[in-house]
Amino acid sequence: MATTTETLAIVSGDDVVRVRQKVRVRATEAGLSLVDQTKLITAASELARNTLDYGKGGHADIMTVNDTARRGVRIVFRDQGPGIPDVALALTDGFTSGNGLGHGLGGARRLVDDFDIQTAVGQGTTVTIARWRK
Amino acid sequence: MDSIPILKIGSALLVTIQVDMHDQLATQLQEDLTTRIVEHHARGVLIDISALEIVDSFIGRMLANIASVSRLLDADTVVVGMRPEVAITLVELGLGLPGVKTALNAERGLALIGGVARDEAAAGDGDDD
Amino acid sequence: MAKSAAQGALARLITDGEAEILADWLRTFATGETRISEQEAKAQGKDLLHALGKAVADGNVADIGSPDYDEVRDLLTGFSRSRALQGFSPSETATFVFSLKQPLFERIRSTADVKTAADQLWAMSSLLDQLGMFTVEAFQKTRDELIMRQREEIEELSTPVVKLWEGIVALPxxxxxxxxxxxxxxxxxxxxxxxxxxxxxILDITGVPTVDTLVAQHLLKTVSAARLMGADCIISGIRPQIAQTIVQLGVQLNVVSKATLADALALALKRTGRTVEKVNKSGRSDGALAAEMRG
Known part of the structure; x- marks a missing residue:
């Protein structure tokens, strides 16, 4: 089966809730275990909030991946915000430029199987995460 | 605007979170609780999160903040009913919520708050209300 | 889809000569080393050949994934599955399909002219190769599932949670x-x-051979998660060498720990408001006896 993608705009706090709900539906469909679902949704919540707060809004592309090798959910968070000057620092626990506990990026990375971040100052940030069915 | 109801049981306040909270609602709850603790001279705050399917760092921070604020106002906060998958995820996220007391369910949580209140009362000079 | 005349001829070749091909096939197969009974091979061979005849007549020989081959694929899957579970090797399993080549080729040679035979041989050869590959894949899949299931069973087995008392559980x-x-x-x-x-x-680690930084972290995660749910953890069974390693590694195990499971249970009972008393032969506790003697 090909991947099906759904794109959600993230411009308000309600959108963060919506991203969580959509990810839950996809994760259930993909057959992720309850713990895996919870981890993926929590990571998505962190990243959607990052997109809203630091990226000044953006989009989330949620897709179900179902090929011969694996089954799961992949999400891409895109924003045109200021970008992250020091990615390594931003991934360190305890680092925060906004108002979280500083677990946003680093924490989200620990909750997923795949994590990729593309960012440059002035050019926005794109974070891709995925969690696969075990 | 929506808000989360706060019930008063004896000297404790009870909050049951039943919705997928957006951030504003969480912030609102934190403010409401602070006001009510002072208003009712509450000795304890019980937050039942058994209906919550996820707790991310924002909600985690809210719980930690409520605990810190209520401690300053001389009330104990007990978070009850966290689901196993939520606990596993929070730990992986790096949020052990060290300053927050926990209990398996509301009944145990109330006993914990009551127990602390009784101990303190017993320690006082015969002030056994 | 238009079926070629060659394909029709091929299908007839299988269907008409079913009995003979089967006999030849089983003979070819039996010359190799095998653990399958003649009867079983015969039954499976017959079903497969029959299904194959129908599939070749209706479907495209170049595409065994098409619905026309459903029955053939089902038969092969079932057969690879049972072989895999019985502990056969992949080549033993695939040989069954590949040994159909010889009888079929011979039949083509004896019935067709040179040009037709070349085309038919090519079509049949590639069809059997596909079926052989499919068999190996199905075999592999069953083996993978088997390994996965065994792994899960081992994981389940090795982590029982036992109830020691009302409100007290232990995880050896x-x-x-x-x-x-x-x-x-x-x-x-x-x-x-x-x-x-x-x-x-109570997390008893008597049976854990080594504790390095990573294992310690895993233990602490478990303790934190239990605490978030409202349960306290006690770690027991830390052997002397392990205690030394933990200290040398500089790991902070900020958890209550006891030397033995028995000590941990005693502490757990005390925390839940219970005491353990030794009872003398008359069935009364020493404490009661002492009180009686005093009285």
Whole structure:
């Protein structure tokens, strides 16, 4: 089966809730275990909030991946915000430029199987995460 | 605007979170609780999160903040009913919520708050209300 | 889809000569080393040949994934599955399909002219290759599932959670704790806490061979998760060498720990408001006896 993608705009706090709900539906469909679902949704919540707060809004592309090798959910968070000057620092626990506990990026990375971040100052940030069915 | 109801049981306040909270609602709850603790001279705050399917760092921070604020106002906060998958995820996220007391369910949580209140009362000079 | 005349001829060749091909096939197959009974081979061969005849007549020989080949694929899957579960090797399994080549080729040679025979041989050869590959893949898949299931069973087996007393559960950990196992252990423990309403969980690590930084971290994660749900953990069974390693590694195990499971249980009982008393032969506790003697 090909991947099906759904794109959600993230411009308000309600959108963060919506991203969580959509990810839950996809994760259930993909057959992720309850713990895996919870981890993926929590990571998505962190990243959607990052997109809203630091990226000044953006989009989330949620897709179900179902090929011969694996089954799961992949999400891409895109924003045109200021970008992250020091990615390594931003991934360190305890680092925060906004108002979280500083677990946003680093924490989200620990909750997923795949994590990729593309960012440059002035050019926005794109974070891709995925969690696969075990 | 929506808000989360706060019930008063004896000297404790009870909050049951039943919705997928957006951030504003969480912030609102934190403010409401602070006001009510002072208003009712509450000795304890019980937050039942058994209906919550996820707790991310924002909600985690809210719980930690409520605990810190209520401690300053001389009330104990007990978070009850966290689901196993939520606990596993929070730990992986790096949020052990060290300053927050926990209990398996509301009944145990109330006993914990009551127990602390009784101990303190017993320690006082015969002030056994 | 238009079926070529060659394909029709091929189908007729299989269907008309079914009995003879089957006999030749089983003979070819029997010359190789095999553990399959003649009867079983005959039954399976017959079904497969019959299904193949129909599939070749209706479907495209170049595409065994098409619905026309459903029955053939089902038969091959079932057959690879049972072979895999019986412990056959992949080549033993595939040989069954490949040994159909010789009888079929011979039949083509004896019935067709040179040009037709070349085309038919090519079509039949590639068809059997596809079926052979499919068999090996189905075999492999069954083996993978088997390994996965055994792994899960071992993980389940090695992490029982036992109820020691009302409100007290113990988790005797045996073997190395990697992140995969920690996940299972944690989940088992937390679910048991919910089911039994336990207030105290004892993690006994007597059976854990080594504790490095990673294992210590895994233990601490389990302790934190249990605490978030409202249950306290006690770690027991830390052997002397392990205690030294933990200190040398500079790991902070900020958890109550006891030398033995018995000590941990005693502490857990005390915390839940119980005491253990020794009872003398008359069935009264020493404390009661002492009180009686005093009285």
């Amino acid at each position: 950990l045996i073997g190395t704790l990697d992140s995969g196992r920690t996940q299972v252990v944690m989940q088992n423990l937390l679910e048991t806490i919910v089911q039994t309403g336990a207030e105290i969980a």
